[in-house]
Amino acid sequence: MDTLAIIATAWSDLLQPWSMFYLILGVVIGLVFGVLPGLGGTTALALLIPFSIGMTASDAIILMAGVMASTPTSGAVTAILLNTPGTAPNAATTLDGYPLAKQGKAGLAIGAASMASGVGGILGIIFLIAMIPITREIVLMFGPPEFFLLTILGLISVSLSTGAKFLKSLVVGAFGVIVSCVGYHFVTGEIRFSGGLDYLWDGFKLVPAMIGFFAVSEMINLWAKGGSISEGGDMAKVNLKQVLQGCWLPFKHWSVTLRGSAIGTGVGALPGVGGTVAAFMAYTLAVASAKPADRESFGQGNIIGVIAPEASNNAKEGGALVPTLAFGIPGSAEMAVFLSVLVLHGMVPGPTIMTESIDIIWILILATVVSGILASAITILTASSMAKLTFVDSKTLVPVVLAFALIGSYSLNNEFLDVVAALGFGVIGFIFMRLGFPRISFPLALVLAPIMETSYYQTMKIGDGSLGILFDRTPSIVIFACIIGCLLYFLKGFVFDRSVASSANS
Amino acid sequence: MEQKSRFDGFTITMLAMLALAGLTIYFGMDYKPISRFLPIAASILMIVCVLWLMYDRAKGGDAGEKSLSGEGDDIPATQIWQSIFWISIFAAIAFFLGFIVGSGIYTFFSLYVWGKRSIRHALAISGGLAISIYVLFNMLLGKTLYNGVLFDLLMG
Numbered sequence: 001m002d003t004l005a006i007i008a009t010a011w012s013d014l015l016q017p018w019s020m021f022y023l024i025l026g027v028v029i030g031l032v033f034g035v036l037p038g039l040g041g042t043t044a045l046a047l048l049i050p051f052s053i054g055m056t057a058s059d060a061i062i063l064m065a066g067v068m069a070s071t072p073t074s075g076a077v078t079a080i081l082l083n084t085p086g087t088a089p090n091a092a093t094t095l096d097g098y099p100l101a102k103q104g105k106a107g108l109a110i111g112a113a114s115m116a117s118g119v120g121g122i123l124g125i126i127f128l129i130a131m132i133p134i135t136r137e138i139v140l141m142f143g144p145p146e147f148f149l150l151t152i153l154g155l156i157s158v159s160l161s162t163g164a165k166f167l168k169s170l171v172v173g174a175f176g177v178i179v180s181c182v183g184y185h186f187v188t189g190e191i192r193f194s195g196g197l198d199y200l201w202d203g204f205k206l207v208p209a210m211i212g213f214f215a216v217s218e219m220i221n222l223w224a225k226g227g228s229i230s231e232g233g234d235m236a237k238v239n240l241k242q243v244l245q246g247c248w249l250p251f252k253h254w255s256v257t258l259r260g261s262a263i264g265t266g267v268g269a270l271p272g273v274g275g276t277v278a279a280f281m282a283y284t285l286a287v288a289s290a291k292p293a294d295r296e297s298f299g300q301g302n303i304i305g306v307i308a309p310e311a312s313n314n315a316k317e318g319g320a321l322v323p324t325l326a327f328g329i330p331g332s333a334e335m336a337v338f339l340s341v342l343v344l345h346g347m348v349p350g351p352t353i354m355t356e357s358i359d360i361i362w363i364l365i366l367a368t369v370v371s372g373i374l375a376s377a378i379t380i381l382t383a384s385s386m387a388k389l390t391f392v393d394s395k396t397l398v399p400v401v402l403a404f405a406l407i408g409s410y411s412l413n414n415e416f417l418d419v420v421a422a423l424g425f426g427v428i429g430f431i432f433m434r435l436g437f438p439r440i441s442f443p444l445a446l447v448l449a450p451i452m453e454t455s456y457y458q459t460m461k462i463g464d465g466s467l468g469i470l471f472d473r474t475p476s477i478v479i480f481a482c483i484i485g486c487l488l489y490f491l492k493g494f495v496f497d498r499s500v501a502s503s504a505n506s
Numbered sequence: 507m508e509q510k511s512r513f514d515g516f517t518i519t520m521l522a523m524l525a526l527a528g529l530t531i532y533f534g535m536d537y538k539p540i541s542r543f544l545p546i547a548a549s550i551l552m553i554v555c556v557l558w559l560m561y562d563r564a565k566g567g568d569a570g571e572k573s574l575s576g577e578g579d580d581i582p583a584t585q586i587w588q589s590i591f592w593i594s595i596f597a598a599i600a601f602f603l604g605f606i607v608g609s610g611i612y613t614f615f616s617l618y619v620w621g622k623r624s625i626r627h628a629l630a631i632s633g634g635l636a637i638s639i640y641v642l643f644n645m646l647l648g649k650t651l652y653n654g655v656l657f658d659l660l661m662g
Binding site for chain 2: 170171220398399431449
């Protein structure tokens with residue numbers, strides 16, 4: 001079947017009533033979770049996994065695409081109105097969005113942010129489409145040694161993206177790897193670290209672990225904090241006329257939108273770097289490329305300071321899907337959860353997905369585009385009401401989310417110990433969160449460790465037990481050089497910053 | 507520079523991580539080389555990072571500045587541990603109540619209305635669970651469903 005026929009089939013699948021229902025449901029859930037600071041796309045996806053089990057693969061992918069495409073869009077609303085970013089990457093939007101709201105231009109900022117998000121999302125997906133034929137060729141160059149090194153690079157680069165928390169992130173990553181080792185070993189048949197519990201023979205299940213680590217831990221935090229997510233803030237009125245005027249601005253400043261989208265796509269395609277880095281990079285570049293006279297207006301309510309990070313934030317989704325689909329290496333916690341959805345529905349990310357499940361890939365692409373447009377439209381129309389969600393009291397929010405979290409853990413296998421596991425991982429996730437340990441490495445380690453172990457075994461087989469094979473092929477040498485580069489970058493920062501700081505103190 | 511030697515949440519967590527890594531190595535040595543490689547490598551990495559973090563903190567670095575009693579806010583540690591305790595207890599009770607209520611709903615409907623489908627089982631239990639958790643949380647906060655949230659909803 002040629003590509004056009006596949007696209008036509010995917011489009012007609014998407015237009016089926018149930019598919020459209022799941023798409024709209026995904027967008028609404030994504031918007032709600034995006035607008036609530038602390039919850040975000042990862043939590044939403046983790047909570048939805050168990051409910052997706054009974055669906056067809058395409059419906060599940062459509063639901064997830066709806067969530068992923070809409071979460072970053074609504075996160076901008078609270079960033080602009082309440083100075084509280086809904087998701088971490090929206091933090092860059094607060095810099096100019098909130099000052100604009102204080103000047104009575106909240107509608108303008110929300111309109112511009114929503115439209116920039118929509119355009120950025122579409123540009124990111126165009127990048128993904130352009131990459132499909134190329135990635136197939138690249139992936140076929142990769143063998144077990146490359147995949148083994150790539151998993152190590154994924155974990156290290158994720159940790160590196162946390163900046164000063166590199167070591168803490170590695171601790172969480174190592175914890176995730178140890179957790180993933182529990183249970184039956186696929187080659188030797190040994191049952192590892194089960195402690196005599198039959199439940200652990202299959203290891204810790206991905207879904208309860210994810211739900212616990214993200215959703216339950218956030219609920220414990222909210223429970224301990226009490227009150228609502230937003231305690232106060234200026235609830236600026238949103239004028240619809242202003243919003244519509246704002247929608248035009250990303251097109252007026254098209255170079256800013258394009259540049260932001262390009263940064264988002266490029267950074268999103270790098271495993272582990274994430275949307276926050278992309279958004280701040282886009283913002284910084286927007287400031288740097290502004291006329292000297294205009295630079296002082298950034299931070300005081302410049303609309304370009306809203307457009308650049310929002311375009312970048314949504315464009316990263318298309319970029320992040322490239323390593324996730326092509327290599328099975330998720331670029332972020334959200335993609336790690338999405339990867340588990342693919343696996344649960346029988347799709348194996350990597351070289352085969354581009355050939356065997358290309359129809360699903362096109363459904364994903366189209367669903368992401370439609371969801372992005374839908375999310376922008378809903379946000380434009382309902383921004384003011386959305387912001388009110390952050391004033392919901394914890395005594396309402398916690399039990400509702402917790403109920404979904406626990407039943408989600410249970411319903412996957414009708415296993416009560418999965419609920420206990422989710423609660424246990426919730427407590428561990430909460431402790432890590434409170435101590436300032438970045439949690440992003442945990443899901444990545446959980447997903448990457450089995451790939452790492454499989455490719456290590458295959459590498460040893462190919463190399464007759466010698467690790468020399470890791471340095472025999474060009475792709476593996478390049479990846480190895482990247483790993484060394486990441487470690488040197490950390491050590492340089494660690495040693496250099498310390499010596500500068502100590503000399504400054506003395 | 508001020509020496510930090512508090513036996514607080516950070517130190518306890520780091521010691522727990524060291525213990526986990528130690529136990530992983532201890533038990534991992536029993537397995538065949540191919541199955542012990544990854545857990546032992548991860549444990550060694552964990553030990554190195556944890557010791558580095560603890561050393562950094564002892565030297566006055568910012569690695570372990572934050573304790574369980576607050577990361578930029580002032581929630582007392584006791585309140586946090588109480589929250590973890592109560593959320594676990596109430597979630598467990600609510601889950602069993604929800605299971606009983608939901609199973610009752612499921613049994614009734616599967617006998618008289620539905621066919622036997624596991625997703626409906628899950629949905630029925632989730633309904634029961636959601637109600638149970640909601641009621642219990644409201645009771646925990648000193649409010650009943652009647653004079654608490656439901657009343658607020660009804661009376662605006």
